[in-house]
Each structure stands twice: as structure tokens, then as C-alpha cells.
Amino acid sequence: MLKKISLTISLFFVVNLKVKSAVREPVSYKNGIVVSDNYLASMAGKDVLKNGGNAIDAAVATSLVLSVVRNQSTGIGGGGFMIIRTSKGEDIVIDYREVAPKKAYREMYLDKNGNVIPNLSTVGYKSIAVPGLLSGLDYALKNYGTKSFKELSSYAIKYAENGFKVDKHFVVASETLYKRGYTKDLANTFFSNGKPKKIGDIQKNIDLAKTLKIISEKGISEFYNGSIADKIEKAMKINGGLITKEDLKNYKPKIRKALKGSYRNYEIITMPPPSSGGIVLLEILNILENYNISWNSIGYGSEFLHILAEAMKHAYSDRAEYLGDTDFVNVPINQLISKEYAKKLKINIEKTMENNFYGKKYLNDDSGTTHFCIADKYGNIVSATETINTYFGSQVIIPETGILMNNEMDDFSSSPGKPNAFGLIGNENNSIQPLKKPLSSMTPTIILKDNKPFMAVGASGGPRIITGTLQTIINVIDFGMNIEEAVSFSRIHHQWFPNKLFVEKEIPIDVINNLKAKGHEVVISSGESAVQAILIKNNIFTGASDPRKGGMPDGY
């Protein structure tokens, strides 16, 4: 690939980007693969596959291990989305996103003057939405798996009980909180002697191990309607939280219809609302389809990145304007993902435009988190993204349970038009209502070629999930990169608001200067999404974990 880049430079005088320096060789397996952002989780999933389990069994084990070893990003106090492509060719979409408690209300984070009360939607009991993770895993297992929850949870229980060595991502997340401010709960469970742990220190969560054991013996009803539900309700009452036992009892995963589109000759199967991910991804791909993108045409320099950024601005502008939970509000999905609409979304190739140029004007009538992908020898594929939202979620740990709760309520627009923790804005469609789900960016995706699975992909990283997933897809389809290069390659991100173009620091200064000359306010990214992806060619599975977060594939 590096050879190809220099050839492009000499022939066409296009300044191309370089593959990030630390690209590993892609790893390939014949019988099954698990790609996650933590090696212990990938190993657990691989073990399940090797012992005759299918991709859905492996997904449950992987997810539960992530709940322990990546508890800064996900956990049984959170939720997620899973797309399964079964060996029979069915597409199953499981929505186990957290839901607003019944007592939630539109103005719950506003003071009497209508101003947002700082931190109320991000830290503490009021920021917590009703968790869905266990019910989603349970549904997947009961309907598509083959093994018992008890067997699959044993890996997670082992790490919670005996401990595991913390890695760089855990340490960075803890140090971030240490500097920003943290709760006593958080320090007691994740710090040592009141200070963040160092790489290689051991992290245990004995209470969480006990909780997982109870659930593995008695089933998830303990969490939703048993002893654990009692503890959650009690802690909520004492601390001003809104979740009741009734909320927990009523939580059910929702089976949704997959959002489908195409990019060039590939079929894209992705996440519908309450995620914005699928719509934004397809809208951008539809815009890009109108351009000739390859090394030998436009190259991977400022001309291409400007078009990419402008497409992102259009789609994120629509995200802010239209998207929300379709169980509560109308979202013009079919128009937003249509090829005709994409043709109307103009891009000025000379310069970027004012904010009001993007999106809605053309429509007639849109960290924390973890992603994993699994493929098995039977032909099943899983692509799942799970989260407790920002690092360590709400920082609330329910007493005696070890369960770290999400702060997913911040994904609503607390005050329509005002930015959330990710700087994203939304309007009335994403305002708080009882039992409504906050808009997500999680984008689990499966891609088919000639009606056969070709790629599974997704990411963690708030709104950058979508642009990270997008650029990995383009890197494979348009630029012919191998999966490691595609995942590692330097990325950009634009979410329309704030009006800034985030670029990774490896992007050459002359490319940045050309983007500035087109009017972009260029900012060096302080963090990027972490992509996990699998490519399937000739019955061989090749996977890559984003080096930005430190996971690793495993398989056999």
C-alpha cells in the first residue's frame, strides 16, 4: 500500500495521506473470528467458538467480559444494538438501548429560567436511563444461541472475581475522570488509594462477580424483577433517581427492521433509529457515490477530504434536525437515505459553506462505548455496539451490586438546540419523554457482496462512531486497503455543529493548509473512534481492532 501511495504522488501530484505508522499485519482465521476492543474479551469469544458455540453464543460471552474489563465503556448497567446475519440469510436487529424512566420529563435538566443545570444529565442518579443490556443478550441467546447463559457468563465472572491487568485505555479513562472530577463510588471501585491505577495494576469487582453469579444461577429476571431490581429501586429512592422496579420489569428489547442501502456494488445492512448511525452512514455513502473516489482519480488528499467533510456536514445537519426515537416521532427515513436526496445535497468543491447551507434546506417535507464483530464457521455474523455512554457512565454504582450505571439520558437533547456532552445538538424530535429512547450514534453494520457476507464493522466513540465506520468502509471499497490499513488509516470528523473539521495529527500540514484554504476551521483531534472490523473473502476471516483503543482479534 505504501508503494501505491508514492506511485500516486509521482504520477498525479496528489498529496496523499499515509497509513498510520503502527499498522499490524492483518490476522486471518478459517473457522471463526472475534474482534473486540479488549483481547480478553476476544479470547473468551474465541473459546466459545472453539467449543462448538456459534457467533451468538460468542457474542454473549464477549459482551459480558467487556462489561467487566471495559467497564469504563460498557456494562450490564448500559445497553446496545446488535445486528445478526444468520446462516440462513436473515437479518435480525436487536435494540436493547436504555430507555427514559416513566417519571422522566422534558425539562428535567433545566432550572426555573430554562437553563441547562450543568452535569445533571451526565453524573449521578438522575442521568441514568433504564438499562437494557442483559435483556438484549438474553433475547439473542434464547432465540439464536445454543449454549447456556451460565456457561457463557463464567468468563466474565472469572475476571470480575480474580481480577485482570488494566490497560492503557482503562488508565487514560480513569485519569481523565481524576482531572475532571469524580464520585466517591467511582474512586472506591476503580481507583487504588484514591488515585487512578497504573498500567498492569489489577482491577477486581467482587460485588459485580457476585451479581453476575446470581444472574447466571437464577436468570436475568433477578436484575429486572428480583433482588437486584430491589437494590436498584432502593438506591434510586434514596438518591433522587427516577427508575422504579416497574421500569425495570417493563423493559423489553425491541426487534427492529434492518436499515438497508447500497454503496457501489455492496449491500449495507445497518442500524435504524433510535440510532442515527445507519441513516447518517447511508446518507454520506449516497453522497459519495456521486464522486469518482480512488487512489488514481481523486487520491486521498485535501480534495477528497473536503468532499468527505462536506458530506458529513450535510448528514449531521439532518441528524440534528430530524432524528429521534421513531416510536415517538416521525423521521423521514426513506427520503434521508434515498439516492435522489443525496443528489440534491450540493457540495462546493472550492470551499466550505455557512452552517445553514447544509441538510434540511434540500429535504421536501438527521469515549465510552465498545464494539465487537464475530463470524463463525456456520455462516452467522454478529456486529454489536454496547455502551454506558461517556467514560464510567453516570459514575453511580448501585450499592452491594458492583453495577456501574449508564448516563444515557445525556444522549437526549436536554434543551433542544443546546449541545450535549459530545457537542451534538438536536431538536424537539430528541427531547425527553417518558419511556422514549435517546438518539444514539452506534452503527453496527454488516456488508454483503453478491448477497454473501463481506464485512462486519462498527465502532465506539460517540458521534465519531459513524464517521469512523464510514471511513473504514470507504478505505476497503474505494481504496482497496487491507482491513488493518483501513481501520488504522488517519481519519477526519465533521459533525456540522460545532463547525470544526477534526483531523488526526498524522495528516500532513500541506493537506491541512489546503483544507484551511477551502474555509475549514481545522482542529487536531484529541480522540478518535475505535473501529473493529472483519473482512470475509474466500471463506477466510480477516479482522482488525483499532490500534487507537488497544484491542485485538482472536480466532482459530
Ligand code: GLY
Ligand atoms: N452513547 C453514545 C451513543 O449511543 O451514541
